[in-house]
Amino acid sequence: MDRLDYSIIELFTEQPGVSVLSAARELGVARPTIQARLNRMRDRGILVDIVPKLAPEPMGFPVQAMTMLQIDQRVGHSGLHDDLLDIPEVIDFSTMAGPWDVLLRIVARSNSDLQRVIDKIARLHAVSRTSTSIVLRDVARNRLLPLMDEATAADRDD
Numbered sequence: 001m002d003r004l005d006y007s008i009i010e011l012f013t014e015q016p017g018v019s020v021l022s023a024a025r026e027l028g029v030a031r032p033t034i035q036a037r038l039n040r041m042r043d044r045g046i047l048v049d050i051v052p053k054l055a056p057e058p059m060g061f062p063v064q065a066m067t068m069l070q071i072d073q074r075v076g077h078s079g080l081h082d083d084l085l086d087i088p089e090v091i092d093f094s095t096m097a098g099p100w101d102v103l104l105r106i107v108a109r110s111n112s113d114l115q116r117v118i119d120k121i122a123r124l125h126a127v128s129r130t131s132t133s134i135v136l137r138d139v140a141r142n143r144l145l146p147l148m149d150e151a152t153a154a155d156r157d158d
Helices: 003-014 020-027 031-043 080-085 111-122 145-151 153-157
Strands: 063-071 090-095 102-108 127-135
Touching: 003 020, 003 031, 003 145, 020 031, 063 111, 080 090, 080 102, 102 111, 111 127, 145 153
Parallel strands: none
Antiparallel strands: 063 102, 063 127, 090 102
């Protein structure tokens, strides 16, 4: 990773719909250079995908919540991931170590709709307990640019 890689990621993060050609013009490098750098970052697993950021609020889902799940250890995670993917209001989830087994980010149309979604999740076969907190405001999400900036700091110091 070098400063150009950082600049490419920064540009695509700030302008998700930018084309490779526009990025090349803005950064002052050839289009094939941008494409080669993107391909290399994908091949190395640094760049997973370039997708637009979607906001659930304008789509009618202004309520966000974080829900933690405890899994019945006799049942385990078998089938749970597919069951969660079948619930459209579950927009992110991760498995965890510790007292909770799964962390979900869910959205809903209202607080009463949130209750419906939580009830649907709680009824899943593998789930033994849930705990939910409503998100008041997203302050920082997927904050990787500062980490990337730190990783490329040595390149800038040269």
